[in-house]
Amino acid sequence: MRGGGLLVAGTTSDAGKSVVTAGICRWLTRQGVSVAPFKAQNMSLNSYVTREGAEIGRAQAMQAQAARVEPSALMNPVLLKPGGDRTSQVVLMGRPVGEMSARGYHNGSRAELLETVTGCLEELRGRYDAVICEGAGSPAEINLRRGDIVNMGLARAARLPVVVVGDIDRGGVFASFFGTTALLAPEDQELVCGYLVNKFRGDVSLLEPGLEMLRGLTGRRFYGVLPFRHGLGIDEEDGLRMSLRGSVRESDTAPPHGEDVLRVAVAAVPLMSNFTDVDALAAEPGVLVRFVDRPEELADADLVVLPGTRGTVKALEWLRRRGLADAVVRRAAEGRPVLGICGGFQMLAETIEDDVESRAGTVPGLGLLPARVRFAMEKTLARPSGKAYGEPVEGYEIHHGVADVRGGDEPFLDGCRNGAVWGTHWHGSLESDGFRRAFLRRVAQAAGRRFVPAPGTAFGALREEQLDRLGDLIEEHADTGALLRLIEQGPPAGLPFVPPGAP
Numbered sequence: 001m002r003g004g005g006l007l008v009a010g011t012t013s014d015a016g017k018s019v020v021t022a023g024i025c026r027w028l029t030r031q032g033v034s035v036a037p038f039k040a041q042n043m044s045l046n047s048y049v050t051r052e053g054a055e056i057g058r059a060q061a062m063q064a065q066a067a068r069v070e071p072s073a074l075m076n077p078v079l080l081k082p083g084g085d086r087t088s089q090v091v092l093m094g095r096p097v098g099e100m101s102a103r104g105y106h107n108g109s110r111a112e113l114l115e116t117v118t119g120c121l122e123e124l125r126g127r128y129d130a131v132i133c134e135g136a137g138s139p140a141e142i143n144l145r146r147g148d149i150v151n152m153g154l155a156r157a158a159r160l161p162v163v164v165v166g167d168i169d170r171g172g173v174f175a176s177f178f179g180t181t182a183l184l185a186p187e188d189q190e191l192v193c194g195y196l197v198n199k200f201r202g203d204v205s206l207l208e209p210g211l212e213m214l215r216g217l218t219g220r221r222f223y224g225v226l227p228f229r230h231g232l233g234i235d236e237e238d239g240l241r242m243s244l245r246g247s248v249r250e251s252d253t254a255p256p257h258g259e260d261v262l263r264v265a266v267a268a269v270p271l272m273s274n275f276t277d278v279d280a281l282a283a284e285p286g287v288l289v290r291f292v293d294r295p296e297e298l299a300d301a302d303l304v305v306l307p308g309t310r311g312t313v314k315a316l317e318w319l320r321r322r323g324l325a326d327a328v329v330r331r332a333a334e335g336r337p338v339l340g341i342c343g344g345f346q347m348l349a350e351t352i353e354d355d356v357e358s359r360a361g362t363v364p365g366l367g368l369l370p371a372r373v374r375f376a377m378e379k380t381l382a383r384p385s386g387k388a389y390g391e392p393v394e395g396y397e398i399h400h401g402v403a404d405v406r407g408g409d410e411p412f413l414d415g416c417r418n419g420a421v422w423g424t425h426w427h428g429s430l431e432s433d434g435f436r437r438a439f440l441r442r443v444a445q446a447a448g449r450r451f452v453p454a455p456g457t458a459f460g461a462l463r464e465e466q467l468d469r470l471g472d473l474i475e476e477h478a479d480t481g482a483l484l485r486l487i488e489q490g491p492p493a494g495l496p497f498v499p500p501g502a503p
Helices: 017-030 058-067 102-127 142-147 152-158 173-182 204-218 275-282 312-322 324-333 343-347 433-447 459-477 480-489
Strands: 004-010 035-038 041-043 047-049 055-057 078-084 087-092 095-101 130-134 162-167 192-200 221-227 248-250 262-267 287-292 303-306 338-341 351-354 361-364 371-382 385-388 391-394 397-405 410-412 415-418 421-424
Touching (some): 017 058, 017 130, 017 192, 035 102, 047 058, 055 058, 162 173, 221 480, 312 343, 397 415, 410 421
Parallel strands (some): 004 162, 035 130, 162 192
Antiparallel strands (some): 415 421
């Protein structure tokens, strides 16, 4: 089958493209097919560093895990990281190449990237039996079609068959399928092979009349109806698209191992990045994680987390306007635990000198850690590892801010601890099971909680179980035989045109 391919498009953002792509990757891998994920262009503040030091979207890293292959910059050649003011940092082949406005990007730069994108895809197709590509947003965004490199522009350049995913839980899925197809040019419609219903609740037989009518209207088949399942999401692509205010993440598998639960409050700062860092905490039985934006919501928290952000100075200003900064300073004075990760670590420092990201010059930090931060033009991209609290730990770094640590009670990864305040640039460190348990024991002690980390929680194994459930979803509810034929043979000839089409 060497070089087979498929593009998973969606009627909307968040229709389930990432999940379906990961599920197909895991299903194919279990069939003995070598497979790689691919997303030509991703807009996300949740990113990951590959072993070769390249920055890609976390969703593609998770899809690579689903495929049981090492993540690579080839799998996400273009990454856009929004920074506010209608600009984004453009990361090309894992390295930042500059800031660009949305208008500037859409008005020409994307077309210039098509050769790079298709080259990456072809290299992957030469290495693997199949490449499962994920689209972005909707392929029917006709205002952006001219410079498209991630949906139908990619499909047409690489002659990829396309399956469109629709989220029926939102409603209007039949109209969305029909309208998506009917707004495409005839040459694009030739590649749209059919549809996949996602997040269905109820009796599938009730859908049959609608499925049959849409087959008649479009001449295209359905490749399955996936049922609604809780907890099947992989790492979210973009915190900007969702409001995390009040969202709660917690283990639903077991009660607390000790006598108390441990409450974690994560400040929902602007341009929050890699908020998936706290997923490992939420996987611990008895740990309740919630995202907050008011100072009174910190009152009952045993641990406050200041997460990463694409705008450290802006996030710090937001903390001060909301009264959260004063609440965090009071906590520290009372010896109550605070953890800063990446941008959150930088906010805890004495001063921040930023002539790169915000261009605000030197501004005072919260002054809770003896460190001074200076933003460098060169971005740090690294995969550090070591030992802390007697346990092995590894993570990844993505930051322009360089911290000069000048003391503290003890080192903490690349940062330090001062009293009950910890700071580090390492993302993903809490996924190291032994280190996470050791850290939580210290937090519980400082918070006066009789919380005991469960000894058997293995975050990596939980992730694998989640990916297997995605593979099961495809295997049990999709027409896998038809999907495999598409991947191997490409789009069938003679798919009918659905008017009116696009110019």
